[in-house]
Amino acid sequence: MSTNSPRVGFLGAGQMALAMAHGFVARGGIPGANILAADPFEQARTRFEKEISGAKTTDNNQEVIDQSDVVILAVKPQMMADAAKSLSKVPSKCLLISIAAGVTLKRLNSLFSTERVIRVMPNTPCLVGLSACAFSANEGFAPEDFELTQTLLESTGIAFQVPEKQLDAVTGLSGSGPAFVYMMIEAMSDAGVRQGLPRAIALQLAAQTVKGAAEMVLATGQHPAALKDNVTSPGGTTIAGVHELDKKGFRGAIIDAISAAAERSRELGQD
Numbered sequence: 001m002s003t004n005s006p007r008v009g010f011l012g013a014g015q016m017a018l019a020m021a022h023g024f025v026a027r028g029g030i031p032g033a034n035i036l037a038a039d040p041f042e043q044a045r046t047r048f049e050k051e052i053s054g055a056k057t058t059d060n061n062q063e064v065i066d067q068s069d070v071v072i073l074a075v076k077p078q079m080m081a082d083a084a085k086s087l088s089k090v091p092s093k094c095l096l097i098s099i100a101a102g103v104t105l106k107r108l109n110s111l112f113s114t115e116r117v118i119r120v121m122p123n124t125p126c127l128v129g130l131s132a133c134a135f136s137a138n139e140g141f142a143p144e145d146f147e148l149t150q151t152l153l154e155s156t157g158i159a160f161q162v163p164e165k166q167l168d169a170v171t172g173l174s175g176s177g178p179a180f181v182y183m184m185i186e187a188m189s190d191a192g193v194r195q196g197l198p199r200a201i202a203l204q205l206a207a208q209t210v211k212g213a214a215e216m217v218l219a220t221g222q223h224p225a226a227l228k229d230n231v232t233s234p235g236g237t238t239i240a241g242v243h244e245l246d247k248k249g250f251r252g253a254i255i256d257a258i259s260a261a262a263e264r265s266r267e268l269g270q271d
Contacts, residue, residue, distance in 0.1 A: 005030045006148065009068030011061050011083050013039035013048040016099060017074040019127040020156060021052045027129050028155030038064045061086040065094055070148065073098040073108075077268040084111035092116075095145050097135075097152075101171045102268030105138055105164055116142075118149050121170045122156070123178055131157030132174040136164040168269075172262030180257055185210055 008030060010017040017037060024030040032054025038061045039045050045057035058064065065071055065087055075083045077100040090096065096117045098108050108117045115138065122133040133153055137146065146161075153159035162170065185206045192202030216227055232238045245251075 005034050006069040007034045007036070007067060008152075009064035009071040010035070010037035010048075010074050011064060011071060012074035012076075013037040013041075013044040013057060014074060016122065016124065017072065018048060018051055019124050019131075020072060020074075020099075020122060021048070021055065023126040023129060023131065023156030024152060025052060028152060036064050036067055062088055065090055068094060070095045070097060070152070073100060075100060077101055077103050080108070081111060087112070090114045090116075095148065097149060100268075101175065101265045102168065102270075104269050105136065107269075109138075116145060118145070119164060119167060120149070120153065121167055121175045122153070123174050125178060126156035129155075129157060131159075132177075133157065134160045134162045134167060134170040134174070136162060136167055168262045168265040171265040172258040172260070175265075176261035177258065180254065181210060 008021075008024060010021065021035055021037070024035070025032050032052050033056075035052055035055040037045070037048050037052075037055065037057045038059060039048070039057065040059055042059075045059070048057050049055055061083060071094055073080065073083065073096055080098075080100055080103050090112050092114075094114075094116065096108070096112060096114065097120050098117060099120050099122055101121065103119075105117060105119055108119070109115055118135055118137045118141070120133060120135040122131050125131050126133070131153070133156075135149060135153065137149075150159060150161075185203075188206035188209070189199070189203040192205060193199055197205070213227075216222075217224055220227070228242070232242060
């Protein structure tokens with residue numbers, strides 16, 4: 001990000017807003033003083049100011065819109081219409097980036113009376129610079145807005161432009177996916193404890209195993225099945241565990257979980 005950093009606002013100062021703000025400040029070159037967040041809850045505002053050094057907060061959405069070059073719409077999908085109603089107008093200088101699951105570009109354009117809207121589906125690992133996200137915009141979107149969005153998102157991890165119709169799938173896969181991975185880490189840790197390991201060691205081993213396996217996929221470019229086969233010796237310990245996972249429907253459960261999350265995203269867009 002250049003020294004002439006944009007002023008970034010947030011409507012909503014919850015967990016996702018915090019995670020993105022952390023990423024922008026830590027890796028995007030945006031000073032905390034350039035960040036302003038609005039939230040109706042004092043507790044959320046206090047936490048945001050405490051965690052994002054130099055940032056300011058308010059309970060006035062219009063104040064954020066008026067003072068920002070880019071505004072992240074970080075409110076729940078069901079609250080998007082109320083957020084739009086709280087504004088008298090959106091200045092033409094302001095780029096809106098919505099992270100609300102299921103709320104379409106067409107609806108956002110209508111609610112906020114502006115075409116300068118991009119839909120993004122981030123995930124919480126942006127807090128540590130490892131976000132996996134995707135974004136969509138209408139055809140004919142200004143190149144400078146596209147470039148700014150890409151730069152902001154890539155400061156928190158990886159970002160892909162996809163057709164809007166694919167964003168629900170992204171929501172199910174990478175938006176909700178961290179929760180499924182956390183459940184797996186928790187289960188692996190519990191298994192280690194059951195087998196006699198101290199809790200702290202079991203948790204560290206489980207988390208590092210997942211992190212290392214993911215990095216192997218990214219670093220080697222090999223298909224996960226090939227990497228799995230490299231670990232699976234004939235008649236060994238790993239194939240015994242793989243057999244149990246297959247018996248319990250592990251793969252099908254993961255596919256069903258992501259599909260259910262994607263379908264819920266589609267439902268939210270119809271509410």
